[in-house]
Amino acid sequence: MMNDVIFVEERETNESHDEQIYLDIQVKGIIEKYVCARCWGTLIATHAHQYHYLVFCPDCGPGFGFHTRYFAQTKQVYSYWDYVEAFNNLKDVLGLKEKPFDENKALKDLGY
Numbered sequence: 001m002m003n004d005v006i007f008v009e010e011r012e013t014n015e016s017h018d019e020q021i022y023l024d025i026q027v028k029g030i031i032e033k034y035v036c037a038r039c040w041g042t043l044i045a046t047h048a049h050q051y052h053y054l055v056f057c058p059d060c061g062p063g064f065g066f067h068t069r070y071f072a073q074t075k076q077v078y079s080y081w082d083y084v085e086a087f088n089n090l091k092d093v094l095g096l097k098e099k100p101f102d103e104n105k106a107l108k109d110l111g112y
């Protein structure tokens with residue numbers, strides 16, 4: 001899990017425009033690779049200082065850290081199959097009605 005504030009080392013350069021582009025690419029990569037550790041939502045970044053960005057979840061706010069997007073997607077898949085197993089084990093006891101399994105809908109619900 002990562003912290004919310006991204007510190008980028010100050011580099012010796014007189015080309016501040018190139019430095020800004022470098023920082024933007026770094027932050028964009030972090031936003032694409034990580035999600036909120038609390039709700040697994042998409043992160044956003046604000047420019048906090050010349051070499052600092054604050055990356056956080058717009059729903060939860062700063063302070064909850066990040067998980068990799070891969071970790072969150074893997075957990076969602078495992079959670080879905082836990083649900084299927086629990087449903088099959090408890091449907092008779094709880095009197096649940098079984099719906100036909102729709103693979104396309106399940107994949108769509110998981111974001112694929």
Ligand SMILES: [Zn+2]
Nearest residue numbers: 036039057060
């Ligand atoms: Zn969140």
